[in-house]
Amino acid sequence: MNQQTLILIKPDGLVKSLTGNILTRLSETKLEIIAAKVVQVSRELAAEHYRHMKDQPFFPELLDYLQGTLHNRRKVMALVYWGDSAIQRVRQLAGATNPEEAEPTSIRGSYGRITSKGVYENVIHTSGCEEDAEREIKLWFEPKEVIMDVYPTRQETVEKLVRTVWA
Ligand code: UDP
Ligand code: MG
Numbered sequence: 001m002n003q004q005t006l007i008l009i010k011p012d013g014l015v016k017s018l019t020g021n022i023l024t025r026l027s028e029t030k031l032e033i034i035a036a037k038v039v040q041v042s043r044e045l046a047a048e049h050y051r052h053m054k055d056q057p058f059f060p061e062l063l064d065y066l067q068g069t070l071h072n073r074r075k076v077m078a079l080v081y082w083g084d085s086a087i088q089r090v091r092q093l094a095g096a097t098n099p100e101e102a103e104p105t106s107i108r109g110s111y112g113r114i115t116s117k118g119v120y121e122n123v124i125h126t127s128g129c130e131e132d133a134e135r136e137i138k139l140w141f142e143p144k145e146v147i148m149d150v151y152p153t154r155q156e157t158v159e160k161l162v163r164t165v166w167a
Pocket of ligand 1 (some may be wrong): 058120121125127
């Protein structure tokens with residue numbers, strides 16, 4: 001069954017110059033990239049993305065991590081991959097959440113680490129199930145940024161919209 005899944009190359013992945021490597025690993029799946037961008041993550045976006053972790057003692061550090069303040073690299077690469085069993089296949093390639101438990105050849109097993117504050121720096125995020133994928137893709141992308149009609153959309157007329165255009 002075709003599915004879409006959100007992938008984030010987290011700031012540690014970017015700092016460690018793993019982008020090319022990770023995209024190569026993902027390309028082995030033959031899944032299609034249907035959206036991609038570089039994002040400067042606000043506190044609000046980080047908190048919404050990780051809202052299921054809000055009661056964890058390491059929640060503030062987790063937000064610092066996703067925002068890139070820990071790595072002095074304030075950006076994340078966000079992608080949507082689409083294709084047969086995309087969610088499970090990308091999870092498999094990513095490996096377990098805890099990099100020490102992740103299969104050694106998986107992305108997290110190869111490149112992840114646990115910080116002294118106990119946060120798992122595990123290089124990438126990948127959606128865990130279809131429900132999470134829908135919530136996360138809608139959180140990170142607008143409909144026009146995704147080149148396939150993956151979820152229903154509606155038209156909205158916005159009056160007096162101020163937007164930045166190239167000068
Ligand atoms: N995390 C952590 N310690 C934990 C559990 C999670 O630092 O004990 C971090 C880790 O970076 C993980 C993120 O919180 O990727 C989200 O956790 P989740 O359980 O959703 O794992 P994932 O879906 O990323 O495998
Ligand atoms: Mg998760």
